[in-house]
Amino acid sequence: MFVWAGISCSRLLTSASYKTLFTRKAHFISFLDQGVSLPLCKGTRRTFIPVQLYQKTMSMYQGGGSNSPDDGTVRVIDMRSDTITKPTPAMRRAMAEAEVGDDVYGEDPTVNALQEKAAKLFGMEAALFVPTGTMGNFCSIMAHCWERGSEMLLGDCAHIFIYEQGGSAQLGGIHPRTVRNKPDGTFDLDEVESKVRTSDPHLPITRLICVENTQNICGGRVLPLSFLKELRELANRHKLPVHMDGARLMNAAVSLNVPPSDILQYCDSVSVCLSKGLGAPVGSVIGGKKDFIARCVRLRKVLGGGMRQSGILAAAGLLAITEGAARLHEDHENARTIAEGIHSLDPSVLQIDLDTVQSNIIVFQLVSHAVTPGQFCKMLNTYDPNDSLDIDVRVSMLATDFKRDIRCVTHHHISADDAQLVLKKFRAVVGRVAGMKG
Numbered sequence: 193m194f195v196w197a198g199i200s201c202s203r204l205l206t207s208a209s210y211k212t213l214f215t216r217k218a219h220f221i222s223f224l225d226q227g228v229s230l231p232l233c234k235g236t237r238r239t240f241i242p243v244q245l246y247q248k249t250m251s252m253y254q255g256g257g258s259n260s261p262d263d264g265t266v267r268v269i270d271m272r273s274d275t276i277t278k279p280t281p282a283m284r285r286a287m288a289e290a291e292v293g294d295d296v297y298g299e300d301p302t303v304n305a306l307q308e309k310a311a312k313l314f315g316m317e318a319a320l321f322v323p324t325g326t327m328g329n330f331c332s333i334m335a336h337c338w339e340r341g342s343e344m345l346l347g348d349c350a351h352i353f354i355y356e357q358g359g360s361a362q363l364g365g366i367h368p369r370t371v372r373n374k375p376d377g378t379f380d381l382d383e384v385e386s387k388v389r390t391s392d393p394h395l396p397i398t399r400l401i402c403v404e405n406t407q408n409i410c411g412g413r414v415l416p417l418s419f420l421k422e423l424r425e426l427a428n429r430h431k432l433p434v435h436m437d438g439a440r441l442m443n444a445a446v447s448l449n450v451p452p453s454d455i456l457q458y459c460d461s462v463s464v465c466l467s468k469g470l471g472a473p474v475g476s477v478i479g480g481k482k483d484f485i486a487r488c489v490r491l492r493k494v495l496g497g498g499m500r501q502s503g504i505l506a507a508a509g510l511l512a513i514t515e516g517a518a519r520l521h522e523d524h525e526n527a528r529t530i531a532e533g534i535h536s537l538d539p540s541v542l543q544i545d546l547d548t549v550q551s552n553i554i555v556f557q558l559v560s561h562a563v564t565p566g567q568f569c570k571m572l573n574t575y576d577p578n579d580s581l582d583i584d585v586r587v588s589m590l591a592t593d594f595k596r597d598i599r600c601v602t603h604h605h606i607s608a609d610d611a612q613l614v615l616k617k618f619r620a621v622v623g624r625v626a627g628m629k630g
């Protein structure tokens with residue numbers, strides 16, 4: 193049976209392939225056989241791609257989740273990321289009732305309230321609401337690297353380096369130079385220092401150091417304050433600013449049990465996501481000095497991020513940094529419960545280093561070669577009568593087949609009871625995998 197996922201394919205089918213499909217009947221049919229049906233209403237290029245095909249193109253997101261039924265007989269527990277969180281009822285109410293104005297004129301009272309509150313929380317002079325974490329990082333980097341020929345130093349596992357399309361180079365002309373991230377998300381400070389450029393017309397000019405906290409690819413690792421302090425001293429010696437990609441800064445603060453300003457005392461700027469574990473539907477906040485934020489305002493505008501009556505979004509953001517932040521410890525507790533449960537399972541199938549679980553991200557290793565990480569995730573996300581569970585539990589996680597790592601993330605849709613259900617499903621699937629030949 194096909195499950196149809198509606199996807200606008202105007203890009204996929206704009207070029208020659210689109211013409212080929214329409215002009216050559218045989219090709220058309222064979223394309224259909226592969227599961228692509230075509231249009232369609234006059235003038236539109238909307239088509240439908242079966243989920244199977246869709247998942248091939250989006251292999252990183254294997255495991256799916258949000259498309260599965262969740263009608264009471266099935267419990268779908270989507271742990272692919274904290275980015276899938278939906279706004280709480282209180283956020284939806286606040287959004288409906290938000291006072292708004294034109295934020296490009298600086299006249300949206302709700303955006304202004306969010307920015308003031310965030311600046312205080314960060315212990316910084318000013319803050320700016322932006323649509324996404326990617327834009328928050330990009331504006332910050334550009335605002336620090338104002339001159340041409342600038343270079344930034346950052347970890348080779350940094351989200352900015354790996355997952356933001358190289359935007360700072362692509363759009364900003366900034367040269368990224370990496371230092372090796374250690375498994376705990378930090379880097380060797382001697383290596384950083386050795387990579388600060390000397391003044392030489394052959395070389396770019398080092399203008400910025402970036403860190404990420406919590407470090408996503410390293411498994412949500414929390415940067416120790418002692419590391420940040422030493423990095424600050426190094427940066428001061430070379431008169432360099434430090435930017436923190438603090439997409440999950442509030443998780444780091446909860447994990448260290450300190451206010452965010454204690455972490456940010458070592459940084460010149462930060463970009464914090466409201467739309468991940470904090471639960472807002474959209475938005476990030478940049479923090480920094482007033483003149484830095486003034487440059488970010490210009491950059492946000494040229495990038496098309498001047499959002500007018502964005503108080504509707506900021507209203508959810510205000511609840512994100514208050515109520516959303518106040519409950520993050522629950523996500524960390526649930527992550528620990530799940531990690532400890534995985535640790536107690538058959539080590540010939542799964543292994544996990546419990547010390548690596550410091551926030552809401554859990555990364556564990558599939559040791560058994562009886563199945564691939566992708567197949568293991570599929571088993572977690574599929575009903576099997578042999579599992580003998582009271583209800584049909586389907587759990588979605590992310591796997592990368594080139595590593596044997598599987599990642600899952602806790603967030604506000606996952607309760608302590610869900611954590612127990614996840615472990616029941618794990619026990620069942622691990623039992624089945626243990627019985628297969630590796």
Ligand SMILES: Cc1ncc(COP(=O)(O)O)c(C=O)c1O
Nearest residue numbers: 324325326327351404408437439
């Ligand atoms: C560490 C980190 N930084 C930045 C971002 C980018 O955020 P956005 O998706 O809002 O652009 C993400 C997104 O997952 C992230 O994990």
